[in-house]
Amino acid sequence: MEVVEKRFKSLGAALLTYLVLALLCVWTLGPLYWVLATSFKYDKEIYGAEATLVPREFTWKNYTTILFEKPFPNFFFNSVRIALVTTSASILFGTLGAYAFIYLRFPGQNLMARSMIVTYLIPPVLLAFPLFALFNKLDLIDSIYGLMLAHLTFTVPFCTWMLMSYFKTVPRELHEAALVDGCTRLGTLFRIIFPLSGPAIAVVTLFSFTLSWNEFLYAIMFTQNKWSQTITSGLSSLMVEDIFFWGQMMAGSVLASLPTVIIYFFFQRLMIKGLVVGAVKA
Structure with a gap:
């Protein structure tokens, strides 16, 4: 029993x-x-009593409309440029900052290192209005360059903190041996430390790109015209008063999710390794 x-x-x-x-x-x-x-639905299957869970008739109309009749390609191109520049700058500045915090010694080092994570935890809404006032004086409103700078305020602290955790796992003997052999500090960073940090670089690349790609608050505040809007703020323009073009918005959402899915598909092994090593050995 x-x-x-x-x-x-x-x-x-x-x-x-x-x-x-x-x-x-x-x-x-x-x-x-x-x-x-x-x-993939017609409007009659989205609204009202004829709404269905599974499309009875598949249609590409929503995709053709948003690609050829709406400024979606411009939104997409703006998001790509902003995300790529933000990600590249975040990796560069994050790598330099993490190297300085781990391998150099200077006054206030620990305080500055801890302040990095504090700045990342600050809600973006608290920085939105000061940044708007600053960008307005610098004539960066309605400019993708202003959005690039705004995105760096939360991607650089994250990249720096993440890379700091991974750099701690790299044996110091390699760094010291390179310096003894006559390599400069920048040479040691980009020839020794950086190549060994591939998994961590993959992690910060994906996260920085995703954070920049999905950002909405700054995009809706700092851009008003279709030539500078990103996907997140551009898709919201498909809502006209109380009318929602759900089919077109969902088609745009599917297309907007493709870049991050593709990047994750190619970087998933390095990303998992970077997260595990950074979490266990940091």
């Missing part, structure tokens, strides 16, 4: 576990399915 009771208990625990996992999958994948399905 005890063996039977144990088997029933283990079976019940397994069923409960699978039930919870199934609910979490539905919770996570349900909205993604709804976005994808809605992007």
Whole structure:
């Protein structure tokens, strides 16, 4: 009887576990399915009593409309430029900052290192109005260059802190041996430390790109015309008063998610390794 009771208990625990996992999958994948399905529906299947869960008739109309009749390609191109420049600058400044905090010694080093994570934790809304006033004086409103600078305020601290954790795992003997052999500090950084930090670079690349790509608050505040808007602020322009073009918005959302999915697909192995090493050995 005890063996039977144990088997029933283990079976019940397994069923409960699978039930919870199934609910979490539905919770996570349900909205993604709804976005994808809605992007292929006609309007009559989106609104009113004829709304369907599965499209009866597939259509590419929403995609052709948003690509050829709306300024979506301009939004996409602006987002790509801003995200690429922000990511590149974040990796450069984050690498230099992390190297300084880990391998150099100077007054206030620990305080400055801790302040990096504090600045990252500051809500962007607190910086929005001071940045708006500053950019307005510098004539950077309605400019993608202003958005690039604004995005650096939260990507650089993250990259620096993440790379600091990984640089601690690189043996100091390699750094000291390179200096003894006559290599400069910049040479040591970019010839020794940087190549060994591939997984961490992959992590900060993906996160910086994603943070910049998905950013909405600064994009909606600092850009007002279609020539400087990004995808996040541009898609919101498809809402006209109380009219929502859901099919076009969902098609734009599907297209907007492709770059981050592609980047994660190519960097997933390095990213997982960077997260694990940075978390365990930091």
